[in-house]
Structure formats: structure tokens, C-alpha cells
Amino acid sequence: MSFNFCCTRNSLAALLMLALSTNAFALDWHEALPNATPVGQGELRWFGLKIYSARLWSQRAPFDRRAPFALELTYHRHISRERFVQSSSEEIQRLSEHRFAADKLVAWEKLMSQAFPDVNEGDQLIGLFIPGQGCRFYDRNKMLAEINDPEFAEAFFSIWLDPRTRDAELRAQLLGTEK
Numbered sequence: 001m002s003f004n005f006c007c008t009r010n011s012l013a014a015l016l017m018l019a020l021s022t023n024a025f026a027l028d029w030h031e032a033l034p035n036a037t038p039v040g041q042g043e044l045r046w047f048g049l050k051i052y053s054a055r056l057w058s059q060r061a062p063f064d065r066r067a068p069f070a071l072e073l074t075y076h077r078h079i080s081r082e083r084f085v086q087s088s089s090e091e092i093q094r095l096s097e098h099r100f101a102a103d104k105l106v107a108w109e110k111l112m113s114q115a116f117p118d119v120n121e122g123d124q125l126i127g128l129f130i131p132g133q134g135c136r137f138y139d140r141n142k143m144l145a146e147i148n149d150p151e152f153a154e155a156f157f158s159i160w161l162d163p164r165t166r167d168a169e170l171r172a173q174l175l176g177t178e179k
Contacts, residue, residue, distance in 0.1 A: 042169070095158050135157070
């Protein structure tokens with residue numbers, strides 16, 4: 001069986017507009033997660049220096065880690081892409097107790113290097129978790145990358161949401177369970 005696909009310029013433009021209007025091609029994370037509200041927020045500090053402010057968004061209350069959510073980070077200092085990727089990879093390895101093969105981690109590091117820019121004070125990165133599919137990353141203006149790997153998405157967002165995270169206080173603030 002073969003298919004002939006022929007498009008006129010108008011039908012191709014209409015098809016493109018339809019694709020851009022769907023959540024699969026959302027340019028802003030709010031389009032992909034409508035009606036999301038903040039679950040909690042906090043700050044990451046290192047030796048007293050404010051590194052970033054974080055806010056967790058969800059459509060569900062109470063928060064359900066198996067449902068779509070967004071993690072918004074607003075940076076208060078410059079962090080290079082290389083440092084961001086290295087720190088993320090180290091935390092993924094630590095939290096996974098080294099269960100991922102080295103070649104998988106190298107592949108994930110490459111994906112993160114393509115997805116993340118250097119950040120400066122005031123820059124914002126938003127990660128959108130899509131259960132069973134993967135994740136998308138945005139800045140304030142556009143989608144930066146889509147990674148269709150559910151295992152990567154779980155491992156990446158565990159950096160903030162796993163009970164064994166390095167900053168339990170920030171996790172509690174994000175989840176709204178701070179006492």
C-alpha cells in the first residue's frame with residue numbers, strides 16, 4: 001500500500017497552523033499545562049548566596065507526581081550550561097544509585113547540553129513533565145527542547161522532588177509541605 005500526499009501552499013499552511021495550535025507544539029508552557037496553579041515555591045541557597053527561586057506548578061491538588069507538572073526556575077546568578085549539565089548529571093547518578101549505564105548518562109548529558117543555555121541573573125527556565133512521554137524545556141519566550149524519554153524525565157525531576165534530594169527544605173517548600 002502506498003500513499004500519495006500532495007499539498008497546496010494553502011493546505012500546507014493550514015496544516016502547519018493546526019499543528020502549532022496543539023499542545024504538542026506549545027510555544028509557552030502555560031499552553032501545554034492550562035489552568036495550572038502554584039503548588040509551592042522556595043529558593044536554593046548555597047553558602048548563603050541565592051542561586052535560584054523555584055516554583056512548582058500543577059493542575060492537580062493535592063500534587064500528584066504522576067500527573068503533568070511544571071518546575072519554574074528563576075536564576076539569581078550566572079550558571080554556565082556546562083556546570084548546569086554536570087550538576088544535573090551528578091545528581092541523577094547519585095539519586096539513581098548508579099543504576100544507569102554510562103552510555104545512557106552520556107546521551108542524557110548531550111540532550112541536556114542541547115536543551116539548556118547558559119543562564120544569567122533574571123533568566124528563567126521551565127521544565128514541563130509529561131508522564132509516560134518525557135519532558136519539554138522552555139525559557140520565558142519559547143520552547144527550547146523536547147526530550148521524549150520518560151526515564152530521563154523521571155530522573156531529571158527527581159533532582160528536586162525525590163525525598164533524597166540534596167535540599168530537603170526546598171523540596172518541602174515546592175510540595176507545600178514545609179512546616
